[in-house]
Amino acid sequence: MARSNFLFTSESVSEGHPDKVCDRIxxxxxxxxxxxxxxARVACETLTTTNKIxxxxxxxxxxxxxKDQIEETARKAVKAIGYxxxxxxxKTADCEVLLHAQSADIAQGVxxxxxxxxxxxxxxxxxxxxxxxxxxxxPSPIFYSHRILKRMADERHSGKRPEFEPDAKSQVTMKYxxxxxxxxxxxxxxxxxxxxxxxxxxxx
Numbered sequence: 262m263a264r265s266n267f268l269f270t271s272e273s274v275s276e277g278h279p280d281k282v283c284d285r286i287x288x289x290x291x292x293x294x295x296x297x298x299x300x301a302r303v304a305c306e307t308l309t310t311t312n313k314i315x316x317x318x319x320x321x322x323x324x325x326x327x328k329d330q331i332e333e334t335a336r337k338a339v340k341a342i343g344y345x346x347x348x349x350x351x352k353t354a355d356c357e358v359l360l361h362a363q364s365a366d367i368a369q370g371v372x373x374x375x376x377x378x379x380x381x382x383x384x385x386x387x388x389x390x391x392x393x394x395x396x397x398x399x400p401s402p403i404f405y406s407h408r409i410l411k412r413m414a415d416e417r418h419s420g421k422r423p424e425f426e427p428d429a430k431s432q433v434t435m436k437y438x439x440x441x442x443x444x445x446x447x448x449x450x451x452x453x454x455x456x457x458x459x460x461x462x463x464x465x
Contacts, residue, residue: 268446270434271402275410276342277427277453283307289338290316290331290360297323305360307335311348314339317359328358343417343427394442401442405433409450424462426453 274281286307294301301322308315314335335358340351391398399407409431416422429452435442454463 265438265440267437268434269400269402269437269442270432271400271406272430272432273403273406273410275427275429275452276414277344277429279309279428282309282339282342282344282427285342286314286316286335286338289334293330293334294320294322294326297326309349312350312354314354314356315359316357319362320360321362328360331358331360332356346426402433402435405435405445406431409433409448413450413452424455424458426455428453 276282276285284307286309287305290305290307291303294303301320303320303322304318305316305320306318308317316331316335335356336351336354339349339354344351390400392400394401395404397404410429413422413425413429417425417427429450431451432447432449433445434447436444436446452463
């Protein structure tokens, strides 16, 4: 039988977190190809490290899309996030585009033909659930974790909080009684920030 009284913790990461930066760049490359051909195939993996962006993978799409266009797309994604630091800057980061044409074997696996399973053989299974704890049908802990980072990003982009940098995390733990959230037991927020910012100012 499921417990009705428990603590539940969810963590959220900001748009400047390295994992999300990579996802956003890859998504932007997919969008670039789909804009040129709605039937394009794109498997783009992105890696970022100190002032470096590496894109690798296989694509099948318009030959008119050049490496320069792909690099520009990656830089625009990083600029939109707000990275203009010495260690990672949208304009000066070294960008390597190592995408190449999709292999015939993969193409055969992902193309629809007759009554066969489609896919490259590396699919995973994801799961999630909706609930009535919030008006967006998400569990309360992840909802509030997301909201914290959304507000921080809004205030960073607007200039209200120029001391914030893009990379941040939030974690919210909620107490449940009879299966329903009744309070918050802890909130953890960590963020990149400009030099010289005091701990008390960050807490505020």
